[in-house]
Amino acid sequence: MEHGLIFDIQRFSIHDGPGIRTTVFLKGCPLRCRWCQNPESWSIRTQLMPSAQGCIGCRRCEESCPGGAISVGEQGPILDRGRCQECYRCVELCPSGCLKTVGREVTVEEVLAELLKDESFYRSSGGGITLSGGEPMMQAAFSLALLRACRSRGLHTAVETCAFASPKVMEAFLELTDYLIMDLKLSDSQKHRRYTGQGNESILKNLAAAAAVRHRNNFLIRVPLIPGCTDDPENLRGIASLLNGVGFDGTVELIPYHRLGAGKYPRLGLEYTLEDLESPTEEALKRARQLLKASGMRLANEAGVLPEK
Template identity: 50%
Template sequence: MPVTGIIFDIKKFAIHDGPGIRTTVFLKGCPLSCLWCHNPESQDPRPALAQFPRNCIGCLKCIDACPQGALSKGETQIIIDRAKCTNCGICTETCYAEALVLQGREVTVEEALAEVEKDRPFYENSGGGMTLSGGEPLMQIDFAEGLFGAAKEAGLHNVLDTCGHVPWEYFERVLPYVDLVLYDVKSADPKEHRRSTGQSIGLIQSNLRRLTQTATPVHIRVPVVPGHNAQAEDIRAIAELLSGLDHKPTVELLKYHRLGEGKYESLGQVCPEVIEEPPSDELMQELCASMQNYDLRCKVGG
């Protein structure tokens, strides 16, 4: 049986997911549920039906197509009964307007690699390659290991973008093929971490410690989110944590943005927390400077 994975996107010409021009493969499934998540479609490991009513042309073909009777005609749009919907995707095959879209599809390692290989000339000219992101790519460890291994054999530069909340053994399985790890750190405060991500901080910290003892370079990414970790003392606490590691990683602060909010609605979910104001450019620079006080190489990312 070929190894397969569930992915929800393949992004070409990515320039923020590691060095050079990259292709980023987004895998479904995440052990965290961050209140500010901008990829809510990544959290459920299974494919999920998304709705974009503005695309609907009112043909009603989807209603007849649904074997569960989960769709009906509403006053202004097609109504999805999420309790009946099994996310089978049959209705999306009749919806040429793309008002109903199944987010998530199963692909083999070979199919994913073939897609990534299409842009090989761009990687060679820019020092880029392939990045696996999500969700948490290591949640699908067999697929992640297979794809990283195949890409390495093909001579590609591999980057892992991880939240870190997975068993250490999963890192051991992929590290032989990974050239750089992008590692998310959201908070150094155990209570706040649990509150805002739904998970404890322990495994993430211990994996980070072990990772920085390996030969693989680690680049920390901190999403700066007002109301969660955008105060000077929040960033100082993260800086203290990072500066105590055996090998100091490089750090990038990422400005929170609101692009994920509309996605919740398309999935029939409520955005768990609306954050009105992203952090200002000045604040981002100040927080970055405070990281540098701890002898950490820090930049504000895009």
């Protein structure tokens, strides 16, 4: 029985593919995009994620910790990750729920049972299930088994991926995925490495493989619009040129930067490096859309699914 590690299941999602969907968020990602809104997805292990919100200062966590890894200050619990033995005793004892774990081990059967709860909504809306993350390809065996199980029940499948994977893994996913959502961030590999931790060579190879078998209604490219990083005309033209070069016939969606995930970084012991960055203005978004359209791209509407007329 295939086991996987997930950190969320979101029902009634309307932004992760066509129709009404249930999205499964998997732990583990090979990239470290500085703007990531889900840094809790990065590690492929279960993690402790403390929050000051709601802490009543009872010190049960501090007193129960076998490694002396947690102390309670005026701002709530402070975790020394180097000392944490991941026993999660503190999570069990915390009366206010401000100590939580991210990551739950599940079987394919358990997730499928959850997904089937909304089968009638998928059927009436043309929806289905979406695997997201994190990066579903990091847990390839589990994700593929889950996609296969969904297919065998006649569920429409979508995968949201950064496509940083081996060609063999990509090919296996393409076979089991009805609707592909792929991120494309930076056309220049060095810049890609600087902002995500990895070059983009394998991503571009997988893009070509996907473009060869996908068409306008089942392939969406998402481009995060990050001011001062991905939003310059050179990068946007570069992305359009890469897509044109592989005969891409799908739709492109721009995802404007926002800092919703910033507060999670310190809770995970991570540094948020885009502290002073603002979301792109309407004007900047419009300019980016116009540039992509002028470069031959078909853009998604607000729902991210239908091509713009």
